[in-house]
Amino acid sequence: MTVKIDGKGLFETKEQKPVKVGFELKKVRGIALGFIIPFILLVVWEVAVRFNWLDAYVFPAPTTILQKIIELAAEGTLWGHVGITFFRVFIGFLAGTVVAVVLGSIVGYFKWFEQLMDPLIQAFRSIPSLAWVPLFILWMGIGESSKVMLIAVGVFFPIYLNIVSGIQGVDRKLIEVGKIYHFTTFQIVRRIIFPAALPSFLVGLRSGVGLGWMFVVAAELMGASQGLGYLLVVGQNTYSPELIIASIILFALLGKATDSLLKALEARALKWQDNLQNQQ
Amino acid sequence: MLKVKQATRTFNDGLAGFQNISFSIEEGETVGVLGTSGCGKSTLLRVLSGLDQNFEGAIEIAGMGEQPIGMIFQEPRLMPWLTVKENILFGAKDAKKKQGVIQEYLNLVGLSDFGDYYPKDLSGGMAQRVAIARALIGEPDVLLLDEPFSALDAFTKMQLQDLLLEIQKKRLTTMVVVTHDIDEALYLCDRIFILGGQPGTLQVEMPIDVAKPRDRGNTFLASKKAEILDLLHIEKVVD
Numbered sequence: 001m002t003v004k005i006d007g008k009g010l011f012e013t014k015e016q017k018p019v020k021v022g023f024e025l026k027k028v029r030g031i032a033l034g035f036i037i038p039f040i041l042l043v044v045w046e047v048a049v050r051f052n053w054l055d056a057y058v059f060p061a062p063t064t065i066l067q068k069i070i071e072l073a074a075e076g077t078l079w080g081h082v083g084i085t086f087f088r089v090f091i092g093f094l095a096g097t098v099v100a101v102v103l104g105s106i107v108g109y110f111k112w113f114e115q116l117m118d119p120l121i122q123a124f125r126s127i128p129s130l131a132w133v134p135l136f137i138l139w140m141g142i143g144e145s146s147k148v149m150l151i152a153v154g155v156f157f158p159i160y161l162n163i164v165s166g167i168q169g170v171d172r173k174l175i176e177v178g179k180i181y182h183f184t185t186f187q188i189v190r191r192i193i194f195p196a197a198l199p200s201f202l203v204g205l206r207s208g209v210g211l212g213w214m215f216v217v218a219a220e221l222m223g224a225s226q227g228l229g230y231l232l233v234v235g236q237n238t239y240s241p242e243l244i245i246a247s248i249i250l251f252a253l254l255g256k257a258t259d260s261l262l263k264a265l266e267a268r269a270l271k272w273q274d275n276l277q278n279q280q
Numbered sequence: 281m282l283k284v285k286q287a288t289r290t291f292n293d294g295l296a297g298f299q300n301i302s303f304s305i306e307e308g309e310t311v312g313v314l315g316t317s318g319c320g321k322s323t324l325l326r327v328l329s330g331l332d333q334n335f336e337g338a339i340e341i342a343g344m345g346e347q348p349i350g351m352i353f354q355e356p357r358l359m360p361w362l363t364v365k366e367n368i369l370f371g372a373k374d375a376k377k378k379q380g381v382i383q384e385y386l387n388l389v390g391l392s393d394f395g396d397y398y399p400k401d402l403s404g405g406m407a408q409r410v411a412i413a414r415a416l417i418g419e420p421d422v423l424l425l426d427e428p429f430s431a432l433d434a435f436t437k438m439q440l441q442d443l444l445l446e447i448q449k450k451r452l453t454t455m456v457v458v459t460h461d462i463d464e465a466l467y468l469c470d471r472i473f474i475l476g477g478q479p480g481t482l483q484v485e486m487p488i489d490v491a492k493p494r495d496r497g498n499t500f501l502a503s504k505k506a507e508i509l510d511l512l513h514i515e516k517v518v519d
Contacts, residue, residue, distance in 0.1 A: 173357050179331055180351045181371030181418075191370075195361045272361045274400035 060242040065249065068242045082250060085216055085227040088144065089258075092151025093212045097205065099152070100159035107160075108167025108197070109189065121160065129154045130218055137222065147219035154215035159204035166200025167193055199273060202266040209262060213255040228254075281307050282328070282422050282454060287337030289320070289327050290479045297323050298480040301337075303473065305422075308452040312465035312472045316512055319480030321458045325351075325426045328456065341422055347373070350420030350453075354427045356407035358399040358414075365395040368413045378417055385413040388450075389443065405436035409443070416447065425457045429464065438496075441467055445493055462508050466501045467494055474511050484511055 042062050048054045049061035056064070072078035103121070107114045132153060133146075140146040170193050178188045220229020228247045235243030271278060283304040290297035298320030305311050315321045326332040328339060329351045341348045358367045365382055372378045386392050389409040399407055408428065415423060425444075429437040441464060448455060459465050465472050466488060474484040486508070490500060 173353070173355065174359060176331055176353075177357050177359075177370070180329060180349065181347070182330075192359070195359065198361070270361075272398040272400065274360065278400070 057239075058241060060245065065242050065245050068240075068246045069250070072246070080226055081228050081231055082254070085220065085229065086254060088147050088219065088227070089151060089209075089212045089216045092148045092215070093155050093209055095148065096152035096155030096208065096212070097159055100156045100163060100204070100208075101201075104160045104163030105167065105189075108164040109193070114164075118164075125157050125161075129157075129215065133218065133222055142223045147216070147224070150219045151212050151215045154211040155208040158207040158211060159201070162200045162204025162207075163197065166197030166204075169200065170196040199266075199270055202262070202269065206259060206262050206266070209258050210255065213251065213258070217251065281305065281340075281342045282456070283338075283340040283342075284328070285338040285340075287324075287327060287335055287339065288479075289323055289332060289335035291323075295478055296320065298475065301475075301480075301482045303482060303485070305454055305456065305471075307454055308448075309471065310448060310455040310457065310469045312469035313456065313458045313475060314460070314462060314465050314472055314508065314512070315475035315480055317460070318478055319475040320478075321475050321480065322426055324475070324480075325424050325456065325458050328422075329424050347371070347418035347420050348422065350415035350418055350423045352408075352411055352415050352423065352425045352428045354430055356399070356404075356411040358407055358410055360399050362398075363395065364391060364397050364399070364402070364410050367399065367410055368417055370414055372417055381417070385417050388416070388447065389413045405432055405440065408432065408440060412440070412443070412447070416451070416453070419451075421454060423453045423455045425455060425459075427459055427461075428457070430459070430461065437464075442493070444468060449492075462505050463496065465508075466504055467496060472508070474508065476512070 045054075045059075046061050046063060049056050049059060049064075060068075069078070072081075103117070107117055107121075129150070132150060136146040136149050140149060174192050174196060175188060178192050183191065216227075217229045217232070220227040221233060224230040224233075228250055231247040232244055235241065235247065267277070281304070285302050287301050288297075288299045290299060296318060301324065303311075313321045313324060323332065327335045329349050359370060362370065364386070368382060368385055369375045369378055382395070383392070386395050389412055391406060391409055391413070394402070394406065399410070402410065408431075412428075428444075429440050432440065444455075445468065447453065455468075457465065457468060469488060472484075472486045472488060473482055474486065475481065476483045486504070488501075488504060490498065494501065
């Protein structure tokens with residue numbers, strides 16, 4: 001008995017349109033659902049302050065905080081603070097990422113280099129990063145370089161660890177396919193190992209940028225004349241909680257924005273992944 | 281043409297792998313390698329493909345093609361980040377030049393409209409078709425298949441066996457199929473090698489002189505199957 005190969009009838013895909021529309025609607029509903037509780041909390045908070053259930057000097061109303069932000073923006077100082085903080089995170093993140101990519105790739109690929117370097121790097125990792133602060137200030141002064149350095153150190157570790165484990169986790173079977181085609185080591189790295197390690201790298205980037213925002217606060221608290229962290233200190237010293245909360249909210253917005261950016265990048269770069277998120 | 285002289289590759293202190301295997305395969309011939317598990321048939325294929333270089337003996341592949349060896353594994357082994365088209369072109373030396381013939385290969389394996397799909401959207405059988413196209417596009421002199429359809433359901437398996445026969449007829453590719461499916465070997469192969477022992481040695485070379493395509497229910501093939509089962513020391517449970 002022979003079986004006829006008939007590609008057409010067997011692989012017909014179903015019409016996808018109605019599914020798509022339902023998908024969109026679900027997404028919008030999902031987002032709306034996430035806004036309900038924050039909105040209720042804000043209203044309760046505002047009402048509580050207005051009726052003096054909460055002391056406005058300790059817990060300023062959301063509208064007061066919003067006013068403060070608008071005031072800062074109107075004065076024109078807001079952009080300077082946000083800009084310098086963003087700049088520090090960006091440069092630190094970039095530096096940390098570059099070093100992590102270079103070191104992580106070599107450690108991940110060459111066993112002997114891992115044996116050489118990894119114990120040292122792991123030892124450094126166990127130092128709480130904030131412990132570096134006094135040393136960096138001693139070495140580099142209170143200026144930008146010590147701040148950027150601290151952020152870079154914070155960003156380095158999650159990215160490094162994820163790259164190493166990503167590269168080491170690449171399926172040997174895929175590498176064998178490259179070997180069948182007589183790929184050079186460079187080709188194997190570029191065409192198989194890097195793309196296969198990309199998901200793990202992007203996870204590292206996202207946790208790296210999170211840590212970057214964490215460390216910029218520490219860096220700016222330790223001494224700065226501008227930046228959102230500086231506003232926190234000013235708010236504390238001038239007894240203006242609205243300024244502190246305003247800075248916190250700005251931190252949250254910036255952090256969320258950069259994370260969303262990376263998440264969008266991740267979704268774009270990894271649309272080939274067979275996972276729950278890409279399920280239709 | 282493929283010639284193997286006194287090839288030996290053993291592991292585990294000589295208990296696994298194969299030993300002293302010599303054979304030669306004609307151009308356009310399809311050879312099946314059968315044997316119980318652990319007799320070194322997959323190792324033989326890894327040695328032939330060049331994935332395993334630690335062997336003794338000599339292997340000669342006479343061919344002029346840009347790529348002497350094509351390999352189809354038990355799993356499709358597609359790069360999940362590449363589309364079907366990109367996967368097919370994965371090993372091509374000159375991907376630009378092959379761009380023109382890619383549709384031809386998609387048609388050949390029955391995936392005409394699936395060029396831009398990612399592997400995650402394919403079924404197991406479709407993915408294996410992509411793997412077949414990927415192995416063929418380099419126009420290899422010898423195509424090695426390592427239990428290529430063993431992970432597929434019976435129906436898909438038969439379809440792909442027919443596809444392979446069709447391709448073989450069109451392009452006269454020399455093929456070596458390692459399988460543990462006796463029916464598959466009888467359906468596809470001009471000659472069947474039976475390996476046995478640990479480490480495995482080539483015990484029997486059995487020519488199957490039946491014109492292709494063959495009838496899967498052919499009585500001659502059934503008698504051959506009984507013969508092979510006997511050689512493999514497997515008791516016949518059903519006839």
